[in-house]
Amino acid sequence: MDNHTRPVKIAALGMEQRTYSTLQLFFHGHCEDNYVLVEENSADISIIDMDGFQAYRMLEEHKKHYPNQPSILISLSHDKAHDAEYIRKPIMLDALSLALRRAKERLQQPVTKAPDFEAPVAEITPQSQMTDSKPEADPPLLLSNIVHNPQKTVRPIKSGSNHFNQFRYSTNFLTEDTDLELVDTKLAAQFNPDDPEQVAKFQYQSKQTLQGYFQQAYFTALQEQQNVILKGVWRPITILYKSKQLRVEKNFRHLYALSGMLFDKSEVSITILDNNVDAEPGLHETVLPAEPFLWKLAMRTSRGRVPMDTNFTTPVKLIRWPNFTRTIVTPHALRIAALWAKQPTSLMDTANYLAVPLQHVFMFYTAAVSLNFVASTVTETDHSTIVLPQVKRHRYRKIFQNLLERLRNN
């Protein structure tokens, strides 16, 4: 996007780690390293989050020390009181690109006086936006984007390579998630599946997310028995169908920062690769197991919601247990899995029967359905076979409770 001889240095001020990581990934991938994040004192341009506790004070300080440095302010509200570019949250990639381009143009102007520029952000049409905005119509499947043109980009694995062992116990990131507790389970306490407004609130457009595109690429690889490469604003992700692994950039954690964004299908491509050979990671790449990666991605994207068109009252059955020792155990996941293995049960009935927050059921369902571990047992219109949970209380329940307590405490 830019032909600068050196990258433009950007300071990201007042941002939480996830926003910072998203920017980092955006500059690295989408902007092809034409921008780079640096400290405030060496920056050309600053991006300031105005929704922080002391944001205005920070802005004043910044203006005082760096009066000629172009700034881009991001905020939930559209405040034009300051002499700067404004981008309203959710941040749209096009809006950010445009604001950066304008700030860069200002950099190249001679500094004679303080600029008095206001960005017409309202006119910017987004291609990608945060999922918190109203979802658009369900897009068609991306199969038209799948290129059946095998590319020989997969490097042959070295004889005797044991990269499987190398990453196996170094991927704790895929089995831990400190954000689990951030889901506000009270939000769905009064959820009514017959109320379209509430249903819309707890569903999301999974097909347009990184999760959706990755899912499509992964299952294309498995179905076609071919290695597949997924490209977008992120660094390419290579899916190795045989080992069910990914070749991905070492700093793959940034990908999870994209979980809340929607991408137009024109921004994404899925290409089938030549797979006569296996693959090993490049210098800046690592290899990850695909299932825990997708499981966590779906869980993060879900944030206690379910994919669009999920039926809340149709019984769900467990097709296979997730490999819980190597994936994140979402709250109450073992109980939900055991119930659905024993007795197909709807999402609503599951929450009632197990007396667990509905959003924990949604979270598990979303992660499990992304990997086809669960399925509905009847079609939406056929409710004749629906049965309520009839799982009996085990005569040793008290003992089992004690044992669970022991296992948890030790």
Add this chain to the structure above:
Amino acid sequence: MINYKIIFTGPVGAGKTTAISTISDRPPISTDKIASDMARDIKKTTTVACDYGTVRLNGDDCLHLYGTPGQQRFDFMWDILTSGGIGLVLLLDNTRLDPFQDLEFFLDQFQDFINQTQVAIGITQMDRKSSPCIDDYHNHLGKQGLTIPIFDVDARKRHDVSLLIKALLFSLDPGLLENHD
């Protein structure tokens, strides 16, 4: 005092003794002997009677952990061991020549016990040999209409063995309460 027991079974070298020692309150009583015949190539000692560990529960109750001998010539003990058991943990060694044959063998041997209780399966040694993968085991069992918890397990890790037992307990009674699984 009421005694309950969980049975650990599987072929030689699958990690039964290790798994029991991982979660037992006290060092397990093991009847390992210098291995002979077919077990000799796999490990130095093998269990000829049974492994035994305990987990003290609230009050006077106690959970007993019994490991079956891995060698098939001691299979006469299995029926005795399972008597009064509440569930089965089957550990399979992924580096064995045909793990599916082991799977079939043990499911068949313990069929009556499993029908009365539940089973959870742990696949060990996957760090040494990743194939067959967990999915392959599920596909194998799926053909028989079985939906059983199957986890990649390191028998030395308490986290892994605990999860396997939890899955067994919830399979027995999904209505069990726990704040965090």
